Structures are given as structure tokens and as C-alpha cells.
Amino acid sequence: MKMLMLGNEAVARGLFEAGCSFVSSYPGTPSTEITEAIAKYPEVYAEWAPNEKVAMEAAFGACLAGKRTFCGMKHVGLNVAADPLFTISYTGVNGGMVIGVADDAGMHSSQNEQDSRHYAKAAKIPMLEPADSAEALAFAKLAYDLSEGFDTPVLLKMCTRVSHSQSVVEPGERIEVSKSYEKTPAKYIMMPGNAKKRHPIVEERTAKLVEWAETAEINRLEDGSDKSMGIVTSSTAYQYVKEVCGDKYPVLKLGMIWPLPEKKIRHLAASVDKLVVVEELDGFIEEHCRNLGLEVMGKDKFSCIDELSQNKVAVGLGKAAAEGKALEEAIPARPPVMCAGCPHRGLFYTLAKNKVTALGDIGCYTLGAVPPLGALDTTICMGASISGLHGFTKAGGGKAVAVIGDSTFMHSGVTGLINAAYNESDSTVIIVDNSITGMTGHQQNPTTGFNLKGDPCTKIDLETLCKAVGIRRVRVVDPYDLEQCDTVLKEELAADEPSVIISRRPCALLKYVKHKKPVVIDPAKCVGCKSCMKIGCPAISMKDGKATIDNTLCTGCGVCAQLCKLGAISAAKED
Amino acid sequence: METKNIMIVGVGGQGSLLASKLLGRLLLTRGYDIKVSEVHGMSQRGGSVVTYVRFGDKVYSPIVDKGEADFIVSFELLEAARYTEDLKKGGKIITSTQQINPMPVITGAACYPAELVAKIQAAGMDIDAFDALSLAEQAGSAKAVNIVLMGRLSKYFDFSEEEWMTAIEQSVPAKFLELNKKAFTLGRDA
Structure with missing residues (x-):
């Protein structure tokens, strides 16, 4: 079916x-x-x-x-x-x-x-x-x-x-x-x-x-009536070529792109005026054609930067592409943001407030880099925050921390932490433990206590693991508690040995996480100072000079309330 | 049949994946070749998201390029304005008038443009703007905006209401079926 x-x-x-x-x-x-x-x-x-x-x-x-x-x-x-x-x-x-x-x-x-x-x-x-x-x-x-x-x-x-x-x-x-x-x-x-x-x-x-590869059906030659060019292509690039050209030109559609056939490509080249390679990213097939001594049009017409599209392929082939009409009005960008109630927000606010250099890692928390928090300094690859911090600290780079998620820490943060312990840098490593692999859409990992099939399984204990690899100072904070985050961060930065702060609270999007009622703003007390706007929460905005809460987004986490010196933001009464 | 192109645009988390699933089911029963292209991962986090739905006798590319969309269905007004360049000449924009401020507007770095519907019309584009959010709430849940929008889109297709309802039955959980059917009808009759 x-x-x-x-x-x-x-x-x-x-x-x-x-x-x-x-x-x-x-x-x-x-x-x-x-x-x-x-x-x-x-x-x-x-x-x-x-x-x-x-x-x-x-x-x-x-x-x-x-x-x-x-x-x-x-x-x-x-x-x-x-x-x-x-x-x-x-x-x-x-x-x-x-x-x-x-x-x-x-x-x-x-x-x-x-x-x-x-x-x-x-x-x-x-x-x-x-x-x-x-x-x-x-x-x-x-x-x-x-x-x-x-x-x-x-x-x-x-x-x-x-x-x-x-x-x-x-x-x-x-x-x-x-x-x-x-x-x-x-x-x-x-x-x-x-x-x-x-x-x-x-x-x-x-x-x-x-x-x-020379005889495989998945490397198929689709004939065309116009022999002024022949196109070698694969994957989505093939779809764009067919979208633009239909059955006009002969096309060698490669289903196996390594190793590449020689005779099939030579055969196509000999039957057309011009050989063209349309492929996404690098000139991989093109290089192979050149190594065969063939003249070929490729990356000079189809950029190695960004994905291709039918319009880009049309332009590269010298054909007319469809055009649209953009509004003259400037349209503000809508970049991805940390969700309302995201447990990472309170921690990043604390880092930004303390003006520490923060070496970041791969996950939702990379969004701590964007304004107004702007709390990150680097993002390289899985685990690079901890190993990078060790080098940064040893080289006298100044007050700095590593920020890494629970899943990323299990992926390749542990070895970096062993290095910090073994080679004795006074690294302050923050594990932002939201109890799930968030960015990719909520996958289980060794710290969550559940496996891929959803069954309960051995749960790796982060505190015990960190201590076992030689970290004596392991602290746990609730990122919704700004005062606690600030105090512990200052203490651990001051310590002259490696330490780990586990910033622990489950992702606000997890089904089992119960949200509180939206916070309430007292317009009589709000003077529009925008202190609550410093955390970049999508649920807070200014209207007529006063802060307002979007009740459909707010999870009642209360981080904004801790920023209001006038007490204008308060928790709603729970039923 | 020449390939038809639909874009579903909105803010990450608004439910565009269900709308494209519904369209896919419907089009498959008619025997079309179909491609539906989605966005997963980072950009889903409250960012601008776009889903492409293409159908016809034979569909090659999974995406809709500039100047190719027959329909742009938008959950949010600014997002409708953002993608006007993708609209084909003679194409139609169907949008909810809901406004959700993006972060640059929240922080005061940019302003949410005023009078967008009028500006899109002034640029010579056909736009059907209506308050889909209120209709969804009337049906029983703000989350049903996606189905309200599909109801509105259905007015411009020659599929019977029965065919749409069958596709809805196949796409939503039984306990939300009545709510979604009502949302569809409200969008279609609005």
C-alpha cells in the first residue's frame, strides 16, 4: 500500500x-x-x-x-x-x-x-x-x-x-x-x-x-533529446535538475557516490557537448571527473556554500528562474529563542551578570548566546566547553566557566573533566542538567533513567560520576533560584581547584513537568524599568510603558519576579 | 497536472506539522505524487518555521522556491509578510491576523510593522486575512488554529468537505476529533 x-x-x-x-x-x-x-x-x-x-x-x-x-x-x-x-x-x-x-x-x-x-x-x-x-x-x-x-x-x-x-x-x-x-x-x-x-x-x-558501479541500476542514465549538455548528479541536486530541465538533457543519476564509475561518466561525456556536475556542497563528483581528464562545469556555477534549490540550479544552468516580490517593509527577524520557562535562562542571566567568560557546547543552551542574555563566548563541538576551559584557565584567560548539557556531558564531556582533574586546572564546569536531550526533540540519555524504548533502566548519577573522576567540589543549584545560582557561582569561581556545578531542572517542555499559573504584574507598581526584560523571556513584553505577560506562554517559573526590585511581579494564587 | 505548491509558515510550536500531515493524507487519497518538506531541530525553538507541500503528477524538488508558491498559509501576520517573495504571481496568501512579537521586537531593537495586510495588498498580492485564533478558541482550543486555517484553505480546492473530514479523522486523536471538525467548519465558513 x-x-x-x-x-x-x-x-x-x-x-x-x-x-x-x-x-x-x-x-x-x-x-x-x-x-x-x-x-x-x-x-x-x-x-x-x-x-x-x-x-x-x-x-x-x-x-x-x-x-x-x-x-x-x-x-x-x-x-x-x-x-x-x-x-x-x-x-x-x-x-x-x-x-x-x-x-x-x-x-x-x-x-x-x-x-x-x-x-x-x-x-x-x-x-x-x-x-x-x-x-x-x-x-x-x-x-x-x-x-x-x-x-x-x-x-x-x-x-x-x-x-x-x-x-x-x-x-x-x-x-x-x-x-x-x-x-x-x-x-x-x-x-x-x-x-x-x-x-x-x-x-x-x-x-x-x-x-x-558501472552496471548498477542505481547509477542510471536517463536519456534526453538535447545533447548540448549532459548532467551528472545525485540526491536532492538530482531533484532540482529534473525540476528545472525535465527530460530535456541526458542525466546520469548516481545512487552510489563512492566509488564512482568511470566508464559511465566517460560514456555520457562522449555523447554530449558539455559535461555538467550538479551536486550540493563540495565538488566531489566534479573532482573525480577532472581526475579522469574530463572538462567539466560544476562549482564555478553551483556554489559549495549553502543548500541548492531549483532556482539556484536554473541560474547555474543559464535558465530563467522564478521570481517573487518582497515587501519594501523591513521585516524583523525571528530567530529561535529559549522557551518560556526554560531552566537554562536563570543560569545564563547569572553568568551574564557576573561577566564571566563562558565556553559553551552543543544543545538548546547555545541559545544563551543570543541577546539580551549574550552569555556565551564559544561553541565548537560536543564536549569542547570543558576541554577548552581547561586550556583557557591554564593559559591565564581569566574568570571563566564551561557550560554543557547532561547529554553532551555524557557524550564527550567526561573525558575533558578527567583532564581538568588530572592536570589540575581550577576549571568551574557547569552541567546544565535538564534531564533530557532537548535540542533534537527529547531523546533519553544515560542520565535520564530511561532507554530508547521508554523502559526504566540504569540512571547514571552525575554527582557520583564527577566525584569518581577526581572532582571534590560538586554543587547542585536550582536555576530558577537566582540568588542561589549567584552565590554558588561566586564560591566556585573563587575555589582554587576544579569544581562542578550541576544546574538541575527538567526541560519545561517535558510532558511530566507541571507548570504554575502565569505570574501576575501589578501595573500600579510597574514603572517600566525593563529589569525583567534582561532575561529575554518570550512571555514578557512592554505595552504602553508597562511590562505585560503573555499568559499562553508563561509557565510561572518566577525568574522575572526575582528581578523586579519594586515587587510588581508576583506568583498567581494556585487553586 | 502542473505541480501545485503550498507553504505553511508560522512560529515554531504553532502546529504546522499537523497541518502538513493532514494535507498529505488528503492528497494521497487522490493519487497525486506528493512531497512534504519539514523543519526540525534548532529553528523550531520559537523561530520562523516553514513547511512545503507540493503535489501533482510527478513532483521532483521537495522545496518551494522564490516566486513559486500557489498558496502561503500563515499562522501569524509577520510570517506571512516575511515570505511574500515566495508567492507566485497570482498566488494567494491565507493568514491568521494573530501577531506574535519576535525577540528583536520584545527587546526593542525592532518594531512590529503596522498595517501589514494593507501593505501586502498594496504590493498587488491577494491576501485573505482573518482571526483564526478566535475561531480556534470558539471551537474549543487555541491549538486548533492549524485546522481552522486548513478549513479556510479548503475553500480554494475542489475536494469535498467529506474528503477533508476523512483526512482529519486520520490525522488527529479521537478525543479531539469533534473539536477539530468544528474548527475546520468555522474556518471554511468564515
């Missing part, structure tokens, strides 16, 4: 149908829903790992045991998992292993715009790249046949517009696949003597995959 499915859900469906029975992932936009969707199939064991490296290694272990396995991550997550990736390429697999990676061209929810295709080439691992949900489902299944057929992990590359677009799919039936494990030291123990023998096997494998 035909149905609409999100690209990520279609990947999950494909994995399910192919008999995948073990999934380990770390959430990251735009990859998260693959793992959330597959967790709904009872036949599949699925888990959130603390980070992508752990997820990939767990998926490898399960494939060693003979199961078809999967691990999913966003593009920057593949950096974290790069270490096992390059060596699993050498060992190959037992059961099939598929690695899902989702790029974020346009940086809708990411800190950089890296092109993950380079990993396929660098690690010598085949990479499939679907262009819609139907292909996402089909390619996920095909990936297992390739994985077991060529003894290799297979990368399945998604991107925001394929992951987060729904299109029509026709689901099929599941097959069950399982092998047994046999001890094979020469294949799986990658010490130099063995690895030296595996590397030539990897090169032979790539050569065989190139042959496969």
Missing part, C-alpha cells in the same frame, strides 16, 4: 525489511528520526549510545556476532566515530553493517556544513545516496547486500531535504538474516602484521565495487 513517509522513517523501514536486528545511534539533526522510527519495531533491538563512536563500535560488535546492524548519526557525529570507521573498513563485516550519516547543507541545525562524502573516499567505504523516501527504503536494503557481498561496512548518506521530506513509498515484508561468529584473528585483529595484509584486500574491494 502506498503511503507518505519521512525520508528517515523510510530508512528505518528499509533496515527493518532487510532484517536488521541491532541499532545503536546518537541523536543529531537531521538523522534522529531513523533511530526513533526503528525503535518502534519490536523485532529490532535499538538503543541510544552515549556518543557516535560507541554506537558504531557497538554496531560493529553486533555485526561480528552475525546480525545485520545499523548506527546512525549526523555529519559531525561521523567525525566522532571516524576512528572505528577507518579500521572497520579493513576488517570488513560478518553480518551486514550500515552506517547512516545525515548532512545538513544550509546548516538548519548544525555548527558547520561539512560534506560527509569525503569520508567514504578517505575510509575506502562504499556510500549510497538516496534522493527521496522510496530510494531511502530501497537503498537501506541494498546496502546490506553490498555489505555482505563485498565484505564491507556501507555508508548510507542522507541530507536534511531527504531526511525531513515525506514522499510516497510502498513498504514490503521483513526477511530474517543471521550468521554465526567464527574466530578469525587475521581478519579482525588489526595489529600491523594483519592490517598490512588487509589493506590490499580493501583496494581490491574498491576495484570490484567500481565494476559494480
Whole structure:
């Protein structure tokens, strides 16, 4: 039966149908829903790992045991998992292993715009790249046949517009696949003597995959009547090309973008006047064409910056693009903001008030950087706040803290904290513990006490963990209590040893969090001093010179009331 | 059939995902090829959000580009104004007149523009502006604005009311069905 499915859900469906029975992932936009969707199939064991490296290694272990396995991550997550990736390429697999990676061209929810295709080439691992949900489902299944057929992990590359677009799919039936494990030291123990023998096997494998790429149906040549140009493309770029050109020009639509075919590309080049490569982000396919000695038009017409669109492709191809009419009126931007009642707000207000340098991390709390709070100084990657603070403090950078979420701390903050303890910097690390992985849409993590399937499980205790790695000063504050936050922050900054402040309160959007009634403003007392506006709460605004509360947004957290010296803001009477 | 393009725009958290789900269900029953493109993650946090719905005999691109939208359905007035450049010549804007101040307006760094409906009209664009929030509240919940807007959009399509109602039944939980059906009717008849 035909149905609409999100690209990520279609990947999950494909994995399910192919008999995948073990999934380990770390959430990251735009990859998260693959793992959330597959967790709904009872036949599949699925888990959130603390980070992508752990997820990939767990998926490898399960494939060693003979199961078809999967691990999913966003593009920057593949950096974290790069270490096992390059060596699993050498060992190959037992059961099939598929690695899902989702790029974020346009940086809708990411800190950089890296092109993950380079990993396929660098690690010598085949990479499939679907262009819609139907292909996402089909390619996920095909990936297992390739994985077991060529003894290799297979990368399945998604991107925001394929992951987060729904299109029509026709689901099929599941097959069950399982092998047994046999001890094979020469294949799986990658010490130099063995690895030296595996590397030539990897090169032979790539050569065989190139042959496969030459005949594979997923690398398909769609003929066109106008031979003035021929276009090589893949993924969403293919969709934009077809949107603009229809069936006019011959198009080589690549479903596998590593390794790339040679003959197919040469064949197209020989049959047209001009070879054009349309691809998102870097000139990856273009570079391959140039290495084949072909003249090609590519990144000179289609920027490596930002995602493509049909209009951008039309302009690049020298065609007319649709145009619209913008209003002359200046339209104020609407940037994302911390939600009303967000527990991070009180903490960031305290940091800004104390004018401390704050090295930030990856999560909702990055929004503490935007006005009026402006409380952050850096955002680099998962875990960088704590390790960075250690260096900053050792180098005499001045009064500073690290700010990291509970999930990010479990992901890669712990090792940084061990460094601060071991190498004795007087770092003040603040773990903003909102009891969930917030940014990616409320995923469980090792500190929440629940697993991916929603079942109760072992809950990692942050205080005990911090003490165990050598931090003697561990304090817990309620970020709704500004006075407590201020006092504890000052004390810990003054301490001449590493310390951890856990700023603890669950995300205000969690279903179990009960909100209080909206606060009440007494207009007779309000003088319009705007003190309450310093926290950047979307529920407070000024009207006719007085502060007003948006009752549909306010959660009654009371942080604003603590800022009003005139007592104009008070808690509403609860029933 | 030439591909039709609908954009659903609003402020993160207003419920545009349900509206696109409803449209998807409806269009699928008619046998169209469909693509629905959503936004997840960071920009959902109270930021400006946009969902694209495209349908026709064969749909390639998942997104709607500048000058391509047949309909822009907006939950909020400023957001309708923000995306006018995406409207096709002869396209239609359907918007709730609700105003939600963005952070630059709250902090006083910018002003919420006045008379936006008149300005959009003056720019030669077709706009159907109405108070969808009040109708949603009348139906029983402010959260039903998305369905009120779908009711309004339905006036411009040749699908029967019954087809829309079936899609609503498939898209909302049973306990909210009556509320949503009422919201749809209020939007359609307004």
C-alpha cells in the first residue's frame, strides 16, 4: 500500500525489511528520526549510545556476532566515530553493517556544513545516496547486500531535504538474516602484521565495487533529446535538475557516490557537448571527473556554500528562474529563542551578570548566546566547553566557566573533566542538567533513567560520576533560584581547584513537568524599568510603558519576579 | 497536472506539522505524487518555521522556491509578510491576523510593522486575512488554529468537505476529533 513517509522513517523501514536486528545511534539533526522510527519495531533491538563512536563500535560488535546492524548519526557525529570507521573498513563485516550519516547543507541545525562524502573516499567505504523516501527504503536494503557481498561496512548518506521530506513509498515484508561468529584473528585483529595484509584486500574491494558501479541500476542514465549538455548528479541536486530541465538533457543519476564509475561518466561525456556536475556542497563528483581528464562545469556555477534549490540550479544552468516580490517593509527577524520557562535562562542571566567568560557546547543552551542574555563566548563541538576551559584557565584567560548539557556531558564531556582533574586546572564546569536531550526533540540519555524504548533502566548519577573522576567540589543549584545560582557561582569561581556545578531542572517542555499559573504584574507598581526584560523571556513584553505577560506562554517559573526590585511581579494564587 | 505548491509558515510550536500531515493524507487519497518538506531541530525553538507541500503528477524538488508558491498559509501576520517573495504571481496568501512579537521586537531593537495586510495588498498580492485564533478558541482550543486555517484553505480546492473530514479523522486523536471538525467548519465558513 502506498503511503507518505519521512525520508528517515523510510530508512528505518528499509533496515527493518532487510532484517536488521541491532541499532545503536546518537541523536543529531537531521538523522534522529531513523533511530526513533526503528525503535518502534519490536523485532529490532535499538538503543541510544552515549556518543557516535560507541554506537558504531557497538554496531560493529553486533555485526561480528552475525546480525545485520545499523548506527546512525549526523555529519559531525561521523567525525566522532571516524576512528572505528577507518579500521572497520579493513576488517570488513560478518553480518551486514550500515552506517547512516545525515548532512545538513544550509546548516538548519548544525555548527558547520561539512560534506560527509569525503569520508567514504578517505575510509575506502562504499556510500549510497538516496534522493527521496522510496530510494531511502530501497537503498537501506541494498546496502546490506553490498555489505555482505563485498565484505564491507556501507555508508548510507542522507541530507536534511531527504531526511525531513515525506514522499510516497510502498513498504514490503521483513526477511530474517543471521550468521554465526567464527574466530578469525587475521581478519579482525588489526595489529600491523594483519592490517598490512588487509589493506590490499580493501583496494581490491574498491576495484570490484567500481565494476559494480558501472552496471548498477542505481547509477542510471536517463536519456534526453538535447545533447548540448549532459548532467551528472545525485540526491536532492538530482531533484532540482529534473525540476528545472525535465527530460530535456541526458542525466546520469548516481545512487552510489563512492566509488564512482568511470566508464559511465566517460560514456555520457562522449555523447554530449558539455559535461555538467550538479551536486550540493563540495565538488566531489566534479573532482573525480577532472581526475579522469574530463572538462567539466560544476562549482564555478553551483556554489559549495549553502543548500541548492531549483532556482539556484536554473541560474547555474543559464535558465530563467522564478521570481517573487518582497515587501519594501523591513521585516524583523525571528530567530529561535529559549522557551518560556526554560531552566537554562536563570543560569545564563547569572553568568551574564557576573561577566564571566563562558565556553559553551552543543544543545538548546547555545541559545544563551543570543541577546539580551549574550552569555556565551564559544561553541565548537560536543564536549569542547570543558576541554577548552581547561586550556583557557591554564593559559591565564581569566574568570571563566564551561557550560554543557547532561547529554553532551555524557557524550564527550567526561573525558575533558578527567583532564581538568588530572592536570589540575581550577576549571568551574557547569552541567546544565535538564534531564533530557532537548535540542533534537527529547531523546533519553544515560542520565535520564530511561532507554530508547521508554523502559526504566540504569540512571547514571552525575554527582557520583564527577566525584569518581577526581572532582571534590560538586554543587547542585536550582536555576530558577537566582540568588542561589549567584552565590554558588561566586564560591566556585573563587575555589582554587576544579569544581562542578550541576544546574538541575527538567526541560519545561517535558510532558511530566507541571507548570504554575502565569505570574501576575501589578501595573500600579510597574514603572517600566525593563529589569525583567534582561532575561529575554518570550512571555514578557512592554505595552504602553508597562511590562505585560503573555499568559499562553508563561509557565510561572518566577525568574522575572526575582528581578523586579519594586515587587510588581508576583506568583498567581494556585487553586 | 502542473505541480501545485503550498507553504505553511508560522512560529515554531504553532502546529504546522499537523497541518502538513493532514494535507498529505488528503492528497494521497487522490493519487497525486506528493512531497512534504519539514523543519526540525534548532529553528523550531520559537523561530520562523516553514513547511512545503507540493503535489501533482510527478513532483521532483521537495522545496518551494522564490516566486513559486500557489498558496502561503500563515499562522501569524509577520510570517506571512516575511515570505511574500515566495508567492507566485497570482498566488494567494491565507493568514491568521494573530501577531506574535519576535525577540528583536520584545527587546526593542525592532518594531512590529503596522498595517501589514494593507501593505501586502498594496504590493498587488491577494491576501485573505482573518482571526483564526478566535475561531480556534470558539471551537474549543487555541491549538486548533492549524485546522481552522486548513478549513479556510479548503475553500480554494475542489475536494469535498467529506474528503477533508476523512483526512482529519486520520490525522488527529479521537478525543479531539469533534473539536477539530468544528474548527475546520468555522474556518471554511468564515
